[in-house]
Amino acid sequence: MAKNRLLRMDNVSIVVESLDNAISFFSEIGLTLEGRGKIEGEWAGQVTGLDAQQVEIAMMITPDGHSRIELSKFITPPIVSDHRTAPVNSLGYLRVMFTVEDIDDMVARLIKQGAQLVGEVVQYENSYRLCYIRGTEGILIGLAEEIGKNKNL
Template identity: 50%
Template sequence: MMIYRMDHVGVVVKDLAAAVAFFVELGLELEGKATVEGEWVDQLIGLDGVRADLAVVRTPDGHGRVELSTFHTPVPTSTAPRAPMNTPGIPRLTFAVDDVDAVLSRLREHGAELVGEVAQYGDIYRYCYLRGPDGIIIGLVEELN
């Protein structure tokens, strides 16, 4: 048995258009959109009567992809907690960027909120975490030369 690669990360969002706009502003590219429903989707995720819209965005190098989905049916019965960063099981997506401050400024126009502060690790990185659409934790890391 062999793993070839990590294919994608999936995130459920309330507002698909807003989430796509956020990730496009971050610098990802829209790869495609689709609506899924039917027996195969019900089997896959263990729910009945699924109808969902999906969008896939990818990093400019083509190696990283994020699948964003919003469910029309069945209606969600709860939301993910806005737990602190040190909570076990809380996922985060981290992206290497050329300028943390510039990217953060652009993402704030899409509702991004810093979790802590922009921090510098020696002369190696500038790094921050923010909450994006639906509380998704996003890391931005800028390599310093």
């Protein structure tokens, strides 16, 4: 009997208060708004277990076209908890990591938009420069810049 195989990962979903602010933040990183709309109806509540729900979403896509972030703003039901400022050693969702061409430039641009560097930009061996950033609404992201001989892999 053939084993069912994974085809792809479609997206990561992040719940936000302001779609406009989140779209602006992820656009600054380099993602493009692919679409925006409302999700509602009995079928949506059956999938999530939230019964009657109304959610506005924005789908952001990476430049290579392979990865997406779904930004969700719940209209109903109301938000019940907030994990955005949890420290990096908390259980559950932690962060999304992006590879960038120039980490120093990206950090400077995001800080101008109000983001905060969590620790420092550090170098891991001769492979990467890395950091964590808290952006709009406290969303935690990681940035990585390939360095050395691995840059073109």
